[in-house]
Amino acid sequence: MIKMNGIQAAIIDLDGTMIDTIGDFLVAINAMRAEFALAPLEQAVIQNMVGKGSENLIRQVLAVDFSPAEVERHFDAAMNSYQRNYLSINGQYSKLYPDVQEGLSALQAQGIRLACVTNKPISFALPLLKQKSLHHYFDVIYGGDCLPHKKPHPAPLLQVCSDFKLEPNQVVAIGDSSNDAIAARAAGCWALTVPYGYNHGEAVQAIDTDGIVETLLCAAHFVNS
Ligand SMILES: O=C(O)COP(=O)(O)O
Numbered sequence: 048m049i050k051m052n053g054i055q056a057a058i059i060d061l062d063g064t065m066i067d068t069i070g071d072f073l074v075a076i077n078a079m080r081a082e083f084a085l086a087p088l089e090q091a092v093i094q095n096m097v098g099k100g101s102e103n104l105i106r107q108v109l110a111v112d113f114s115p116a117e118v119e120r121h122f123d124a125a126m127n128s129y130q131r132n133y134l135s136i137n138g139q140y141s142k143l144y145p146d147v148q149e150g151l152s153a154l155q156a157q158g159i160r161l162a163c164v165t166n167k168p169i170s171f172a173l174p175l176l177k178q179k180s181l182h183h184y185f186d187v188i189y190g191g192d193c194l195p196h197k198k199p200h201p202a203p204l205l206q207v208c209s210d211f212k213l214e215p216n217q218v219v220a221i222g223d224s225s226n227d228a229i230a231a232r233a234a235g236c237w238a239l240t241v242p243y244g245y246n247h248g249e250a251v252q253a254i255d256t257d258g259i260v261e262t263l264l265c266a267a268h269f270v271n272s
């Protein structure tokens with residue numbers, strides 16, 4: 048792996064990196080589909096649709112049964128149903144991946160500031176981070192609807208660099224998908240990838256990243272080592 052020195056901040060992804068939220072997605076999506084008299088989808092199918100924000104997810108989920116025109120016709124009602132269902136169970140079917148708190152603590156102990164950048168809507172992300180006792184690690188938290196662009200656009204990462212008054216090459220972004228690495232590359236930040244999340248059904252080895260780290264604790268050992 049490449050030597051990564053002078054890192055002052057880390058931008059951490061949420062779904063698939065800190066928290067295994069696929070159970071929440073499964074329950075909320077299938078509750079929404081039941082309201083539309085659609086059959087439930089398997090977890091493996093939904094898992095490959097997660098990562099590009101709620102709008103993308105809902106369009107993909109509707110497109111299993113509907114034509115492009117029907118998807119647009121049902122979109123608003125489906126999104127309302129999904130949001131209501133998600134918020135009613137947020138976190139109940141989710142759990143932290145191994146060594147998340149240990150990794151965040153170890154990064155902080157090295158003087159590295161932490162930001163969370165997720166494509167999850169902020170109204171889902173904040174209560175979830177609080178419920179799982181992770182919010183206190185982060186100086187800055189951006190949801191997918193906080194800024195005009197979401198990952199893989201570099202804007203949220205560049206916003207963090209600006210918030211922290213750092214150059215992008217002083218910042219590492221750690222995520223589970225190509226979305227995170229593409230945003231990092233485009234911003235000029237370093238990129239690390241965890242292998243256990245949801246990479247749109249593709250192998251993490253195919254991601255253009257500066258390294259694959261087994262856990263966030265491994266990431267902490269790797270940065271500035
Ligand atoms: O909600 C999503 O689409 C995924 O969010 P993430 O950016 O935290 O992986």
Ligand SMILES: [Mg+2]
Nearest residue numbers: 060062063223
């Ligand atoms: Mg993710």
